[in-house]
Structures are given as structure tokens and as C-alpha cells.
Amino acid sequence: MTTLISTEPATGHELWSAETGDAAAEVGAARDSWASWAAQSVSFRMETIRRFANVVRTREAEFSDLIARETGKPLWEAKTEVAAVVNKVEISINAYGERTPTRRLEAALGSKVAVRHKPHGVLAVLGPYNFPAHLPNGHIVPALISGNAVVFKPSEKTPGTGAMLVDCYREAGVPDGVIRLLIGGPDEGRALAGQDGIDGLLFTGSARAGMALHRQFADTPHKILALELGGNNPLVVWNARDIGAAATIAVQSAFLSAGQRCTAARRLIVQDGGQADDLVAAILKLVDRLIVDHPHADPQPFMGPVIDNASADHLQEQFLGLMMKGGKVIRRLDRPYEERPYLTPAVIDVTGIENLPDEEMFGPALQLIRVPDFNAAIDEANRTRFGLAASLVGGSPEQYDTFWANVRAGVINWNKPTNGAPSNAPFGGIGLSGNHRPSAFYAADYCAYPVTSSEAEIARASISEGLRDPNMLED
Helix, strand or coil: CCEEEEECCCCCCEEEEEECCCHHHHHHHHHHHHHHHHHCCHHHHHHHHHHHHHHHHHCHHHHHHHHHHHHCCCHHHHHHHHHHHHHHHHHHHHHHHHHCCCEEEECHHHCEEEEEEEECCEEEEECCCCCCCHHHHHHHHHHHHHCCEEEEECCCCCHHHHHHHHHHHHHCCCCCCCEEECCCCHHHHHHHHCCCCCCEEEEECCHHHHHHHHHHCCCCCCCEEEEECCCCEEEEEECCCCHHHHHHHHHHHHHHHHHCCCCCEEEEEEECCCCHHHHHHHHHHHHCCCCECCCCCCCCCCECCCCCHHHHHHHHHHHHHHHHCCCEEEECCCCCCCCCCCCCCEEEECCCCCCCCCCCCCCCEEEEEEECCHHHHHHHHCCCCCCCEEEEEECCHHHHHHHHHHCCCCEEEECCCCCCCCCCCEECCCHHHECCCCEECCCHHHHEEEEEEEECCCCCCCCCCCCCCHHHCCC
């Protein structure tokens, strides 16, 4: 085993450390415990998870501070993440009742048809670093309510937050064997995914990692695999009535969380001429006002650094690649502190670039694309292998209907940012953005499987056709 060290992106200071774990041992512990948890009534499990929400409430300040330090996001944003962790409990309880109800139907001869749901068993959860509590919690809560045991491996970039999340579950009374914590990096993640003792894996992360998991699970169709991946999301602004509001939505879509949201707008699609120049000017005016600083700065920043220097380096390489292909820089992707992963919000006009890379630039970089008409805007929005989020700002109701009907995405908004999807609705994408297992309100669907039963209190049976006359049988 080795020691995994977590550092603060904003300062580089060591924040948390622990020894890496053993995937087989954690799965074995969960395997030994899940049956007793599944045998509890669903009401017992729900009340236990409600206690978890109360524990998180009492530790809100501590939890928010840890998330802010470990991710680099502003403290105000970390507080909204902790609130989402709490709110996920009641949302998941309601979703379980709606998506996995017990139903009884009348059948012939006084018999019944029953539909109930069973847990899969042991589910592995691999969490991301951008929302290290909220996003894995969106898998863990419905999994536990359904009666599964969980082995959770947080991102190696935010293990401290994952450890606190597990502590809160255990403090609430979830048995130690039912919620297991696996500390480690990519090697431990691959080992966990390959364990025979898991009955499924719930993953949030990059498309590349998701494709690798899909290949790894190709020979195990009996195991559930839910993939929540990234996006190359389009934001179309068309004849907006309020340029200021449209610019604000564009900035929120592209630069919240330093652009480290899977639903962040990566491509801003506008009509060439018209109001495009006014829109860009309004966006730049707002961008120049954005505060980029450490999580606890006063006044609070709009955004902090990206997660680490390697991520900042990669984003700068991607941005430089767009410049080399002919992109026209409108606002540079500057790095104010070479030794730290701070990046300033950037805008680049990539109109006319042949073979524009269809990549998720996971950071504060927005690509501007000018098109001649609305049909071309839809075509440009669909010029991607991803399909997570898309938004139209402006346009008529008829144009929004056309946009909704023709854009390929799992989240399609009108006059709203691309990010910030509600937790009381399904969340997921198509193409490289997921494998048709949406999370959030629909997470209950992949945490339990339906069982159909035909039932009668007394056995009655007859064969009406295909039998010989008993009087014709020889003795």
C-alpha cells in the first residue's frame, strides 16, 4: 500500500492523507453485510438515511470548508453542494416510491399479479472530483434505500471529502459493512470495477474512462453499469430580447465552477451579424468583472482554480491547439500564478475551423461559433458525439419547439443556463455522455430490479387441450 495525499488547489498545502485500500477486501466486507441490510424494511432504511441528512446538517460548516479547500471552489458554492447532499435524501425517497412501487393487479380465477423490486447486492460507486460529495451521493442514497451495500471509491483528487461523506453515513447508523470506503487512484478503481463480488458499478466521470468501463463490462451483462459522463454542450443565443440576461446566462453556463461541470457550455452558437457583436461585448464586460480567487477570499470569488496543475496544463494545451488551427482569441486563457492552477475565463472564436476538435474542455474556456441561420445553429449544436446538455436563449416558442425536437441531448433548456439541472427530474445524456441510465430522480431505476409474480392462495390447474380421452387409454 502507498499513501494518498490530497492537496489544496488554491495553496498547494497538504490537506488530507491516508493509505490506499484493497478493493477485494472492501467488496468482501460489503458482500458479508448486504443481505442483512436488504432484509430490513424499506421504511427502516429510509429512516436511517434521513438520519444521515440530519448528520450532514449538523456538520455543514465543517463539510463545506473541506469541499472548498479540496476542490478550490468558492465557499458559497461548497455550501450549495452540502445543501444538495441533504436535499437528495427526500428526493430519493420520493423517487423510490414513484419509480419502484409495489403493485398488485387482479388476474383470472382470483389470483394476483404482484410487481416488487429487489436490490442488486453490492454496488461499486466511483465518484468525480468536481462535486465530490453531491454526485456520488446521488448514487449512494438510492442504492442504500433500495437495499444494496455500497463500496465507494472517491476521486483520488478529493478523497478527504469522500471519507467525510462515509463518516456521516456511519454516524447516522448505516452499518460499516454496508457502506465501504476504498481509497486509491486509477489502479484501485480498475481493481474495484473488476471484482467478481460486485453486482454493478455506478460511475460519474470522463467519457474516456466511461468507455473503458463499458469495454471492461462487455463480458458481464448480468452486472448493472450506469455511466454519467461529460459533454461538449452547445448554448445557442438567437434574437434574445435582453442582451444583458443572455450574456449572464452564457457566463453562468460556461464559467461556474471554473467550467468544471459536465453540463457547462463549451460552445456558444450565435447568428453571424445581427446581435452577435453586442452579445460578445456584454459577455466580455461581465467576464472582466468576475473575481477569480481562493475559496475563502473576501469578497467571495465567482470561481476558484481548476483542480490541479495537470488539469490547467491540459486546458492550456487544448486552447493553444485551437489557436494553432486558426481560432481567434477574444479573451486569453491566462494563468496568473504559474505554480498554481488558476485560470482566467477565456473566449475564442473558432468559426470556420475545419475539423474542430469534438472534445470536452473541462475548464473556463468558451468557443464562439457564428452561423448564418437557425437551421445551421441546430446543425452546429448537433456536431458532436456527446449529448448531455443544450440550451436556447431567445428565439420564439416555435423555434424552441424546433430546437427541442431536433437537438440531441438529455437536458434541453430554454432561456436557462446549460448547467444546474434539477435533482427532482432525470439527469443523463446520450452518445458519449452516458449509456441511457439517467441518474437523479431516475437513479432508483438502476438501483433495484423489478420482479413480477403470479400468485394464488390455492393451487388450481387444468390442461384443456392436447390430452387423450382417459376412457380410451388401455389398462
